[in-house]
Amino acid sequence: MTERASDTVRIAVVGHTNTGKTSLLRTLLRDTGFGEVSSRPSTTRHVEGARLIVDGEVLVELYDTPGMEDPIALLELIEGFVSSDGGRLDGPARIVRFLDSPEAATRFEQEAKVLRQLLASDAAFYVVDARDPLLAKHRDELAVLGSCGRPLLPVLNFVSDPAANESVWREALARLGLHAVVRFDTVAPERDAEPRLYSALATLLERHRPALDRLVASHAREAAARHAAALRLIADLLIDVAACRRQVPGKAPADIQAAVGDLNGRVRAREQACVDALLALYGFGSSDLDATQLPLIDGRWEDDLFHPETLRVLGIRIGSGAAAGAAAGVGIDLMVGGITLGAAAALGALIGGGWQTLRHAGDRLLGKVTGRMELTVNDAILRLLALRQLYLLSALEARGHAAPRPIGQFADASSALREGSLPDALKRARAHPSWSGLFGDVPRASDRQVAVDALAGELEQA
Amino acid sequence: MSAILRLCFVRQPEALLNHPRPPQTSGFDARWLAEAVRLRETASGALEDADAVRAARTRANDTEQRVLIRAALLGEREGLAQAIAAWQPRARLFLLVLAVIALLSGFGAALAVLGDGSRPVNVVWALGGLLGVHLFSLLLWLLSLWQGGRDAGGALGQAWLWLSTRLGGDQNGQVAAALAALLGRAGLTRWWLGTVTHGLWLLALLGALAGLLVTLAARRYGFVWETTILPAEAFIRFIQGLGWLPAQFGFAVPDASAVHAAGSGVAASEDARLAWASWLIGSVVIYGLMVRLLLWLLCVTLYLKGRRGLRLDLGLPGYAVLAARLAPSSERIGVTDAAPGVLPHTPIDKAHGVSGHEALLLGLELRSDPAWPPALPPGARNAGIIDTREQRRNILAQLASAPPRRLLITCDPRLSPDRGSLEFIAELSHHAGECRVWLPRLLADGDPERRSHWRESLRESGLDTRAVFEDDAAALAWLGRGHD
Numbered sequence: 001m002t003e004r005a006s007d008t009v010r011i012a013v014v015g016h017t018n019t020g021k022t023s024l025l026r027t028l029l030r031d032t033g034f035g036e037v038s039s040r041p042s043t044t045r046h047v048e049g050a051r052l053i054v055d056g057e058v059l060v061e062l063y064d065t066p067g068m069e070d071p072i073a074l075l076e077l078i079e080g081f082v083s084s085d086g087g088r089l090d091g092p093a094r095i096v097r098f099l100d101s102p103e104a105a106t107r108f109e110q111e112a113k114v115l116r117q118l119l120a121s122d123a124a125f126y127v128v129d130a131r132d133p134l135l136a137k138h139r140d141e142l143a144v145l146g147s148c149g150r151p152l153l154p155v156l157n158f159v160s161d162p163a164a165n166e167s168v169w170r171e172a173l174a175r176l177g178l179h180a181v182v183r184f185d186t187v188a189p190e191r192d193a194e195p196r197l198y199s200a201l202a203t204l205l206e207r208h209r210p211a212l213d214r215l216v217a218s219h220a221r222e223a224a225a226r227h228a229a230a231l232r233l234i235a236d237l238l239i240d241v242a243a244c245r246r247q248v249p250g251k252a253p254a255d256i257q258a259a260v261g262d263l264n265g266r267v268r269a270r271e272q273a274c275v276d277a278l279l280a281l282y283g284f285g286s287s288d289l290d291a292t293q294l295p296l297i298d299g300r301w302e303d304d305l306f307h308p309e310t311l312r313v314l315g316i317r318i319g320s321g322a323a324a325g326a327a328a329g330v331g332i333d334l335m336v337g338g339i340t341l342g343a344a345a346a347l348g349a350l351i352g353g354g355w356q357t358l359r360h361a362g363d364r365l366l367g368k369v370t371g372r373m374e375l376t377v378n379d380a381i382l383r384l385l386a387l388r389q390l391y392l393l394s395a396l397e398a399r400g401h402a403a404p405r406p407i408g409q410f411a412d413a414s415s416a417l418r419e420g421s422l423p424d425a426l427k428r429a430r431a432h433p434s435w436s437g438l439f440g441d442v443p444r445a446s447d448r449q450v451a452v453d454a455l456a457g458e459l460e461q462a
Numbered sequence: 463m464s465a466i467l468r469l470c471f472v473r474q475p476e477a478l479l480n481h482p483r484p485p486q487t488s489g490f491d492a493r494w495l496a497e498a499v500r501l502r503e504t505a506s507g508a509l510e511d512a513d514a515v516r517a518a519r520t521r522a523n524d525t526e527q528r529v530l531i532r533a534a535l536l537g538e539r540e541g542l543a544q545a546i547a548a549w550q551p552r553a554r555l556f557l558l559v560l561a562v563i564a565l566l567s568g569f570g571a572a573l574a575v576l577g578d579g580s581r582p583v584n585v586v587w588a589l590g591g592l593l594g595v596h597l598f599s600l601l602l603w604l605l606s607l608w609q610g611g612r613d614a615g616g617a618l619g620q621a622w623l624w625l626s627t628r629l630g631g632d633q634n635g636q637v638a639a640a641l642a643a644l645l646g647r648a649g650l651t652r653w654w655l656g657t658v659t660h661g662l663w664l665l666a667l668l669g670a671l672a673g674l675l676v677t678l679a680a681r682r683y684g685f686v687w688e689t690t691i692l693p694a695e696a697f698i699r700f701i702q703g704l705g706w707l708p709a710q711f712g713f714a715v716p717d718a719s720a721v722h723a724a725g726s727g728v729a730a731s732e733d734a735r736l737a738w739a740s741w742l743i744g745s746v747v748i749y750g751l752m753v754r755l756l757l758w759l760l761c762v763t764l765y766l767k768g769r770r771g772l773r774l775d776l777g778l779p780g781y782a783v784l785a786a787r788l789a790p791s792s793e794r795i796g797v798t799d800a801a802p803g804v805l806p807h808t809p810i811d812k813a814h815g816v817s818g819h820e821a822l823l824l825g826l827e828l829r830s831d832p833a834w835p836p837a838l839p840p841g842a843r844n845a846g847i848i849d850t851r852e853q854r855r856n857i858l859a860q861l862a863s864a865p866p867r868r869l870l871i872t873c874d875p876r877l878s879p880d881r882g883s884l885e886f887i888a889e890l891s892h893h894a895g896e897c898r899v900w901l902p903r904l905l906a907d908g909d910p911e912r913r914s915h916w917r918e919s920l921r922e923s924g925l926d927t928r929a930v931f932e933d934d935a936a937a938l939a940w941l942g943r944g945h946d
Contacts, residue, residue: 018878029792039911041878041919045802049795056523056789063798070882072851109802110881117799131908132877133829136850163876163908222791229782236779273507280783437505449647 008051009060009208011201012117012150015127016141017041017067020157023186024127025050025064028194030283035064042067045110047117054218059211063121065114071141074111077103078144091147095119115148123151123205125197126178130156130164134172142176151204154181155197160188180204188398194219227397228456230281234389235425235455237274239448241267242382243429243436246375263375266438267385274389282396376430379422390459425455488530490769491546496533498542498640500780505636509536518788526774528788529781545633549641552634553626557658560622561665568666572673579677582684585701585724585738592670592746596663600753603659607652616659623655647775650768656761660754667750674746678739685724685738694725705741713744807881808888809924811897821941822866824848824857824890826873826883833904836934839942842868854886861893869894870931870941875901876908879919888923899930900937 013021018041026034029050036043045066052060068074081097083089089097095115098104104112118124126145128138145152154173159166166183173181180200184193195216202209244266248259421427428451429435435448503509514535518528537543575591576583603616627638645651677683687697698721705715716724720734776785821839825847828834835844848857861869871887873879891897901916913932920930931937 017880031792040915041880046797047799048797050792051795052792069880070885072882076851113799135827137882225777225782228777229779233779277779
């Protein structure tokens with residue numbers, strides 16, 4: 001039910017072969033499945049379009065075009081065209097003549113598609129691989145494209161590559177009269193790359209500025225909403241894990257072992273669910289993971305959550321007393337302080353009328369009397385979970401939808417969570433076993449939602 | 463009573479009449495269902511929803527509407543809509559049972575407090591018995607409001623919710639959880655459960671009032687008060703102070719002499735008996751019924767008002783993921799200009815029937831590099847770097863007039879091969895006795911993949927791997943070969 005407004009901005013994405021035109025589209029569309037991307041030249045040989053929609057209205061249409069491959073010969077051909085009386089033809093007239101010529105259907109068919117699309121568009125992004133030197137063929141290409149009489153906005157791709165010659169390109173483009181040039185690395189776009197791209201485009205297409213501004217504002221809103229939702233996902237995971245308390249059904253070591261194994265398994269599965277949700281939120285489906293390997297194998301973390309080495313790598317210190325438990329990742333709470341926690345919870349239940357809480361407090365007191373053991377997931381694992389998910393989030397946010405290579409290991413994830421005290425909301429969750437959804441119950445206390453939102457806020461600061 | 467019941471479940475009347483009803487896509491029930499679907503998906507993974515998403519995208523423009531339509535379709539399929547429909551009569555039944563219990567216990571309390579008339583009624587104990595628990599629970603409710611717990615709503619409301627959640631299947635628990643989550647996030651739980659709590663207390667106090675009226679009408683009671691340490695003045699002030707507010711609504715207050723009389727023995731006068739009964743009824747009505755009625759109205763008003771303004775929190779993770787699919791910010795148009803079949807290309811000749819004398823080295827689109835040109839073997843000449851159209855024309859003219867015996871074309875392996883370069887290489891190859899391509903290693907290394915693209919493209923153009931040098935020494939040796 002999307003309507004196509006009559007003044008939709010049409011933009012052709014053009015450039016030399018293998019400069020990342022389709023990648024640019026993927027990143028702008030946030031669509032990992034658009035077109036076909038490979039490192040091979042001339043992968044795209046057709047024209048394919050996509051729409052950018054805001055509030056159900058199509059604001060921008062982007063068209064991916066084949067690469068220009070033989071601009072030197074093409075310019076030579078086009079410059080040869082003269083009017084019927086032998087006089088000079090202007091640029092667009094020559095292009096129209098070319099499109100009618102037999103060469104446009106044979107040798108230069110691919111280039112003809114580009115030029116036809118450019119004539120039908122309001123402007124073009126001229127994608128440049130900034131690692132390449134500026135050659136005569138690029139100049140000729142710009143001359144041909146410039147003949148179409150449409151504004152060109154050069155987009156420098158692969159600028160974060162050490163081999164990029166950004167200044168050389170900028171200077172050369174300025175000499176050709178192209179002063180508005182935008183950096184846009186399709187693999188790892190800078191945070192403000194997209195708004196800069198559209199605002200530079202707006203300077204070339206003044207009439208469409210309101211639509212482009214709307215697009216930028218809408219994308220900023222969406223990005224903020226995604227970020228907030230991601231933090232809530234992470235907070236939800238942490239609350240589920242922090243709040244979980246399991247009583248060991250027996251006292252034999254085998255019983256404890258089995259209960260610890262079960263708890264570990266559930267925490268792993270819960271973390272995986274969070275990873276899946278984050279990937280889905282950021283538009284990286286698990287089927288796209290071949291192309292977007294994070295430090296994940298098929299969407300799963302490479303390192304096991306409960307392996308001591310994983311903790312060591314992240315620099316999370318394990319308290320000496322908890323070392324044995326920490327290897328298993330589970331603290332065994334012998335109910336020291338169970339009384340105070342239970343009493344506090346009971347009082348809260350009385351005041352707030354929380355039946356769940358009252359029941360759990362009762363269970364705990366019963367456990368205290370019968371001498372049963374209770375399992376909780378310890379702080380080190382909570383820290384690890386938080387760090388891993390925040391790292392994944394920052395990697396996803398910095399990642400273009402065209403990135404072909406894996407991102408390196410944890411660079412340096414936020415250190416505030418590595419040491420120091422855990423966020424308040426997590427400590428509170430420890431006293432509310434009913435908040436945990438780890439064992440399949442749907443936690444329904446709305447105090448839990450308050451805690452999740454508070455924790456999401458604290459993670460934002462971290 | 464039925465008004466109370468109905469207000470706890472305000473629904474569209476037509477929804478009750480038409481059964482089976484079409485999936486609702488607006489109003490409170492639709493949002494409740496959406497929340498239930500969200501919780502289900504959070505707990506047990508995403509549901510298969512391709513059809514539902516398609517339907518939602520064609521039927522509405524607004525993101526929330528689309529979420530609701532999808533939830534309506536999925537909820538119907540998964541049985542959640544039915545669970546919601548089933549939850550309501552059950553919850554209503556429990557509420558009815560609780561309401562009857564409240565009425566009866568209020569009535570019974572009044573009978574127990576007044577006794578069988580064989581003994582005079584102690585007014586203070588009677589009032590305490592009628593209003594004490596009510597005032598205590600009211601205090602707890604106020605405390606819970608002040609404490610700010612969002613689940614607060616009074617013990618009776620919680621008990622009702624617990625009952626209607628527990629007694630029922632798995633799905634029942636899920637829809638109840640969804641309702642609690644939806645209302646809890648909107649801060650409506652306290653008003654929602656408050657409606658139930660105050661409603662039940664209202665009924666209990668109505669029962670008590672009925673019990674009072676029945677027993678006072680059918681029996682003759684004497685009223686006394688007793689004290690060991692307090693002066694009579696204190697009682698007079700207490701009775702009259704308490705009676706002041708009911709007096710404003712027309713209830714009688716025993717005068718000082720009647721209070722005195724009741725303190726010293728059985729009140730004999732008929733007027734005093736009437737005044738005491740009126741005072742007792744007035745206190746129950748004003749401090750019990752009226753208070754609960756006002757609070758009930760307050761809760762109902764706030765609840766209904768909040769419910770009307772209730773929207774899904776689309777920032778919740780479940781909805782945020784959905785929104786991206788239901789209202790995508792981009793959509794594909796598809797291929798608008800299909801790929802050409804086969805582009806004609808000129809094959810590169812490895813060896814040609816041209817016999818020249820020279821061995822020529824030529825750089826195609828090389829950037830300036832300190833390693834270029836390398837030291838050439840004797841007899842070989844460097845023809846320079848060819849980049850522009852003019853340079854291309856010149857070198858072609860040169861080769862045409864004096865074809866070399868060997869031509870070594872050097873390409874930059876850091877660039878991508880393109881059709882233009884390959885065509886030009888083919889054209890050059892026609893003017894040389896033998897032609898080879900060199901992808902030098904001595905230039906700074908770039909992307910290894912591009913090197914292999916060159917090899918592949920050259921092979922497709924007719925140059926097999928043996929005619930493409932990657933070993934620098936071999937390339938230069940080939941150029942110098944045959945020169946003695």
